Structures are given as structure tokens and as C-alpha cells.
Amino acid sequence: MKNKVFSTFMATAITATLIVPVSTANATSNDVSLNHSVQIDGQVAAAKTKGQNVTITSIANDKVRTSNGQFKISKSLKPLLNTSNNAALANAEATIVVKNGEITSITSLTLTKGGTKNKALDLDGGDAQIAGSLTVNADYVKVQNVTIEDELIVTNRVKKAITIDDVAIGDTIIFRPLLTKNNNWLNVSLKDIKSPNIYLKRTKVSVTSDKTISKVDIVGKVTAFEVTANVDKLTIDVEKDFTLYGKGTIEQVVVKQGAKVALNSGHLINKVQVDDKKASVTLPVLNKTELSNLVASPPYVAVSVYGYDISVTEKWTTQAERTTFESAVSSARAVVNNSYASQEQVNNAITQYKNALNVYRTVQKNGTKYVYGDKSSLQSMINSVQYVKVSSNNGNDVASYEPWTTQSEKDALTSAVSSAQYVVNNYYATQSDITNAISNLNYAITMYKNAQKYGTYQYNADRSSLFSLINSVQYVTVSVNGSELSYNVVWTTQSEKDALVSAVSYAQGIANNSSSSQSDISYAYSYLYNAISTYRSNYKSGVNYNHWHYVDKSWLTSLINSVQYVKVSENGDGSDIPYYELWTTEREKRSLEKVVQHAQSVASNAYASAYDVTDAINKLDKAIDIYKDAQRSGTQ
CATH class of the missing domain: 2.160.20 (Pectate Lyase C-like)
Structure with a gap:
């Protein structure tokens, strides 16, 4: 590029030199060769100077005024x-x-x-x-x-x-x-x-x-x-x-x-x-956060020869495959503990660890030992589902006190309920299948409730929907702990029933009051509807405690082991945490720690029921999501 530009300058400078008048002596000389020599020397000198030095004073009308006069401007x-x-x-x-x-x-x-x-x-x-x-x-x-x-x-x-x-x-x-x-x-x-x-x-x-x-x-x-x-x-x-x-x-x-x-x-x-x-x-302070987090809790799985002793819901490898991965973990930990390691070594250790982890996960296989799962919590959740009206006219065909969704929003929940019921009816469903079904159905119910809107059609104090809702209330058996009830009998506690009885009584009073406004009726309907949903969500199946049965806690234990804490900001705003590290407040960390402690107590309790285990899994999974959402990058 430079050579090309320089060649252009040479040609320009030489051309400019040729139009400059030569001295009178040279012009009148008959010595042609001397004339030619002078011109060539002038050309070379002009090329070397590359132009004239000026001071720009102003620009106007496509012309530049300088200390050497006025010039036109090339395009x-x-x-x-x-x-x-x-x-x-x-x-x-x-x-x-x-x-x-x-x-x-x-x-x-x-x-x-x-x-x-x-x-x-x-x-x-x-x-x-x-x-x-x-x-x-x-x-x-x-x-x-x-x-x-x-x-x-x-x-x-x-x-x-x-x-x-x-x-x-x-x-x-x-x-x-x-x-x-x-x-x-x-x-x-x-x-x-x-x-x-x-x-x-x-x-x-x-x-x-x-x-x-x-x-x-x-x-x-x-x-x-x-x-x-x-x-x-x-x-x-x-x-x-x-x-x-x-x-x-x-x-x-x-x-x-x-x-x-x-x-x-x-x-x-x-x-x-x-x-x-x-x-x-x-030397710079190295960023070992990612590598430290990777090797803090390596995701080891069980070791077996053929997998006959491993549950179908769990993974396993051979001892040789486990040893190969352990070697990669040890190498990565050595870099973490090496105060003289360079950032390049840290980055290489991260890459090597991740490659080894991918290989380790590739060779993992599911066990062949079957373990039956407890489906009572899933069935209770299915029973709690309540559908609202479907509107095809953006709520204009639904009373102002009634919630509604579109058909597609209802279909999404119906599909999730069908999938959950399939798991309940599947004799060979594992605890992992049940847990996943609970999580999927819970998500579908949440999305369905979030999609609900109240209608816009105004009735003249129409009580028919409220009466209909009151008449739909059905109570189940009351028990203290369900120990005297068969597994196929649904029950709640007395306090859970009393809460619904109170809501029904309130709604009945509004419905029977001839002075109740449409707003009063709409509120009573909403209040009773929520009370019914809460009551149904508390449904539990009977339990026969005279016959102890094994409850699989592997999923709960795995979830507990997956918990990873980040740094706590003493200042509360992340200003004391490096920008490349995550942090939360002390309160946010303690909230997760409490749920982890509860889950650990359930995992350690030999008499914990399948319901207890499933409930602990759901609470811990939710707490982990909340904790991760609360994490921010430092600002130091």
C-alpha cells in the first residue's frame, strides 16, 4: 500500500515540476543535454520534498486559503x-x-x-x-x-x-x-x-x-x-x-x-x-473461580461391574472409567492449588477438565435395578386442577366476575394433566418419572393461572355462577396423619377443611344478600375459587404405616449435592466483589441454606415417606432457582 502511494506521489511531483518555469539561462541555452539534466535533477528533488508546507487560514467556495496563497480542492x-x-x-x-x-x-x-x-x-x-x-x-x-x-x-x-x-x-x-x-x-x-x-x-x-x-x-x-x-x-x-x-x-x-x-x-x-x-x-491475580467451582463437587456417579446393583434412575461407570476422570480432577485441583500457575495454565486446565467430564458422561449407563415410585403427591396435584371458562371473544362473552382463558391455554394444561395421569397409571414409572411429571404439571398449572383474566361482560348482579361454585364444593375425609386410611382414600386435616368451610360460608352470605353488588359477588366468587384450589392442593392419600416400604432418596441426595454457593457481598451491593465473580446477599444465601438443611433432614430420616421426599425435592428445586436468579456479577 505504501509503495503504491509513494509511486503516485512521485508521478504527481514530477508532473508538477515540469510545469514550473526554468531559469532564463537554461531557457536560452543551446545545450540540450544540460537542459535535460537540470530538469531530471529538479524532478527528483521535487519528488523527495513531496510538496510545500503551508498554514491553512480558511476554506470557502471549494477553495483553501493558505499562507502560500489560494488553491482549489481535488474531488x-x-x-x-x-x-x-x-x-x-x-x-x-x-x-x-x-x-x-x-x-x-x-x-x-x-x-x-x-x-x-x-x-x-x-x-x-x-x-x-x-x-x-x-x-x-x-x-x-x-x-x-x-x-x-x-x-x-x-x-x-x-x-x-x-x-x-x-x-x-x-x-x-x-x-x-x-x-x-x-x-x-x-x-x-x-x-x-x-x-x-x-x-x-x-x-x-x-x-x-x-x-x-x-x-x-x-x-x-x-x-x-x-x-x-x-x-x-x-x-x-x-x-x-x-x-x-x-x-x-x-x-x-x-x-x-x-x-x-x-x-x-x-x-x-x-x-x-x-x-x-x-x-x-x-503477576496478575488469576481468575480461578470457574476452575475452583468445577472441581469443588465433581459429578461422580456410582461404580459397578454390570449395573445390576444400580437403580434404573441412576447412572454408573466401571472403576477404570471412574479412575480416569478422577485423574483429570486431581490435575485440575493441582492447578487451583498452585500459586505460581499462569492464567494460560488455568484456562488449559478448565478445557482439559471439561473434555474429561464429557468423556466421563459419555460412558455413563443407567442401572438395571428397578425401584417403584410413590405417586400420591402427583395424584393429589392432578386432583387439584380446576379449569375456568374458555372465551373465544377476548373475554367479552364471560362475566366480569369469572376468570377465563383461551382454548389453546386450556389445552396446554389438559395435555400436561394427561401426561401426568399416564405416569400415575404406569405400573413401571420410576421415582424420577414421577418427580419430572410433578415438576412439569406444576409448571403447566402456574402458566395456566398466570394466563387467566376476568371477563368484561356485565350482568345485573348475576349470582348464578357463585351459587354454582358453592354447590360444586365437595369435602373429603378428615384425618390427623392418614395412618388409619387406605392408600386410595383422599384426606385433609381439620384445619384445611375449616378454611374451605369458612370461605363457603362467606360466599353463601354474599349470594343470599339481595343488596350485594356485582363487585361483591365477583370478589366472593374469586375468594371461594382460590379457597377451593388451596383445599384441593392439600389432598393427601392414606398411608399404612404398619408396613414400612423403601423410599428412593437418590434424586433428593443428588439435588442436595448439586448446590453451589457463590460469594456473599458484605457491602450488600457487590462493590466488594470482583467483576468476574458472582455474589448474593447474606439473607439470600441463608434462605437457600435453610431449605438445604430441611432437605438433608428428610434424606437422613429413615422413616420419611415418599410424600416427604417429593415435597423436599420440589421445595429445594424452587429454592435453588430463586438463589440462582438472585446472583449478580461484582462491580469491583
Whole structure:
């Protein structure tokens, strides 16, 4: 690209030279060979100078006024040399190539005017090209939409801020050093710049970029640098101490020279290479959170030879397969415990562990030992399902005190009920099948209730629906613990029945009161409807405690073992937790711990019923979901 541009400059410069008048002596000379030699020498000299140095004073009517006179503007440079850039280009120093009174190329440009903190001075190149370097020599400048063939140079006069937006830079962004020792941070914003290179001779430069920075070279007397971006390679070659600030991912850091070099910033640095053996390098704090979490509770399954002794709901492997995975876990734990491990080693350990885990899961097989499951909780949930009216007219055909859904919303619940009933009727259904059916039906009921809306049709104090609901109430047997009842008898406690009796009494009073308004009737209907739903959800099947039977708790135990806690923020807002780690409040953690403790007590209770186990599974599963939803990333 550079050779092509240079060739174009040569041709332009030579053409310009040919139209410059030669001296009178040369013009009148009869020595043709001498004339030719002078012209060639002039051409080469003009090519080397690349143009004339000018100071731009103003732009108007497609013409540029300069310290060397007025020039027309070529089509390619009109997006840059136009009136919208008058303020930015005022007193700018430029090297221009002129042909036939027209500026055809700019080989260097130095901006001397700046903006303010509240309003930057914009230079919008309109995708034009500067066939050389651009130098910014003033504060609060925004350079955008321009192609720079060589370097973009930021001088020591830029002390506060500069923005570079959608600029193609052929070479490097160079930051020249300040002459004073006490200086504030220079804020540099890079936007939409593809793979920029930075050469830094100035200390306290803070760079943010929305694209990956290819290379950063830090040299000389630089003591501090901040970069909030991803960087492919960062090279440090400084005279004294140096500190790195910021965050992002840096693939490689090379320390060529330095005294005390602090790399313990918020960056994720994958590789550090120290060439200067005398340098004291403080390595970054590694992010081992993911690896630590992976090896904290490896998902081991049972070991068997043929699986005859393993339940059909559980997985198993051979001892050899288990040993292979244990070896991968041990290797990963060694990296976690190694204080000298690099981020690259940590990342490799994560990859190797996950590969080993995939292999381990691939070889897992289900056992062949059958265990019967308890279906009482599932049947109770099926019995509790209540459908509401179906509207085909967006509720306009349903009374204002009655809830309704669409046919498709009802069909979704009907399908879930049918699937659950199939599991109940399946003699060979396992505890896992039952648990999944409970979870699916519970979700379908929740979605159905959330979809319910009240109708919009207004009756004149119509009590028929309320009377109908009252008459639909049916009570089941009352018991203390169901021990005296057969397994096929449904029962509730006396207090659960009393709650429904109270709701029926209230609804009956509203229905019998001739002064009840439509609003009163609607409320009574809703109140009784919810009471009936609660009553049915409390249905339990009878239990014969004289005949103890085995209850499978493997699913509950597995769920307990899957619980993983994250860090607790003492400040309560995550400001004391690194951005790459998750956190919750102490209260959110304790809420889960209480449910885990309850589940553990059920798992440890030899006399726990299948209902107790299923209830503990549902509560713990819900608590885990709530705990995960509460997790946030730190802000440190």
C-alpha cells in the first residue's frame, strides 16, 4: 500500500515540476543535454520534498486559503477540506501536493486548534485520505472518518482528552512524552478502530477501546498506563518502576526492561514473558473461580461391574472409567492449588477438565435395578386442577366476575394433566418419572393461572355462577396423619377443611344478600375459587404405616449435592466483589441454606415417606432457582 502511494506521489511531483518555469539561462541555452539534466535533477528533488508546507487560514467556495496563497480542492479531498471543518483546520499546518493550482494530496497535517471539556472540536474527514501522518497538537479534539496512511501523533500539548472515531491508521498511534514531571491522566477514547497499534512514550495515558488493540509498546520514562480493552500483545520497556491499570483480556505481556513492574490490575492476562531478569514483576491475580467451582463437587456417579446393583434412575461407570476422570480432577485441583500457575495454565486446565467430564458422561449407563415410585403427591396435584371458562371473544362473552382463558391455554394444561395421569397409571414409572411429571404439571398449572383474566361482560348482579361454585364444593375425609386410611382414600386435616368451610360460608352470605353488588359477588366468587384450589392442593392419600416400604432418596441426595454457593457481598451491593465473580446477599444465601438443611433432614430420616421426599425435592428445586436468579456479577 505504501509503495503504491509513494509511486503516485512521485508521478504527481514530477508532473508538477515540469510545469514550473526554468531559469532564463537554461531557457536560452543551446545545450540540450544540460537542459535535460537540470530538469531530471529538479524532478527528483521535487519528488523527495513531496510538496510545500503551508498554514491553512480558511476554506470557502471549494477553495483553501493558505499562507502560500489560494488553491482549489481535488474531488477526493473535498470531504476533508470543506467549510464544516473550518474551525478544526484554522491555522492547521499542512504539507500539500499541488497540480495546476489544485491540492491533489495532503502528505502531513497538524491540528493546532482545540475544543473544551464540554464541547470537543470535531474534524470529520468524510472518509478522505491523508497520504502521510496526522498530528494533533491541541486538547479536546475528535478525529473521525478519515484514513491516515502513516502515523497518528498525539503531542505533549494534548493534556486532557482526545477521541479517535472510525479512523483507519496505516501505522501507529504515537503518544509523545510531556516535558513536565507532574501531569494528570490523558483520557483517550478509541471507537471502531480495527486493530490499532500504540507506541507510548508518555506516562499516565488512559485508553478505552471498543475493539481489540493489536499491540501496545510502552517505552522510556513511562511509570503508569491504563487500558480498558482487550489487547493482543503489550510490551513494557521502561527505565524505572511501572504500574498497569484497567481491565480486559491481554493475551501476552512481555517485560523487556523495568525495575518494579506491577501487573496485578483487573486484566485477565493469559501469558507473561519476562526478558529482564533484574525486573521485579508482580503477576496478575488469576481468575480461578470457574476452575475452583468445577472441581469443588465433581459429578461422580456410582461404580459397578454390570449395573445390576444400580437403580434404573441412576447412572454408573466401571472403576477404570471412574479412575480416569478422577485423574483429570486431581490435575485440575493441582492447578487451583498452585500459586505460581499462569492464567494460560488455568484456562488449559478448565478445557482439559471439561473434555474429561464429557468423556466421563459419555460412558455413563443407567442401572438395571428397578425401584417403584410413590405417586400420591402427583395424584393429589392432578386432583387439584380446576379449569375456568374458555372465551373465544377476548373475554367479552364471560362475566366480569369469572376468570377465563383461551382454548389453546386450556389445552396446554389438559395435555400436561394427561401426561401426568399416564405416569400415575404406569405400573413401571420410576421415582424420577414421577418427580419430572410433578415438576412439569406444576409448571403447566402456574402458566395456566398466570394466563387467566376476568371477563368484561356485565350482568345485573348475576349470582348464578357463585351459587354454582358453592354447590360444586365437595369435602373429603378428615384425618390427623392418614395412618388409619387406605392408600386410595383422599384426606385433609381439620384445619384445611375449616378454611374451605369458612370461605363457603362467606360466599353463601354474599349470594343470599339481595343488596350485594356485582363487585361483591365477583370478589366472593374469586375468594371461594382460590379457597377451593388451596383445599384441593392439600389432598393427601392414606398411608399404612404398619408396613414400612423403601423410599428412593437418590434424586433428593443428588439435588442436595448439586448446590453451589457463590460469594456473599458484605457491602450488600457487590462493590466488594470482583467483576468476574458472582455474589448474593447474606439473607439470600441463608434462605437457600435453610431449605438445604430441611432437605438433608428428610434424606437422613429413615422413616420419611415418599410424600416427604417429593415435597423436599420440589421445595429445594424452587429454592435453588430463586438463589440462582438472585446472583449478580461484582462491580469491583
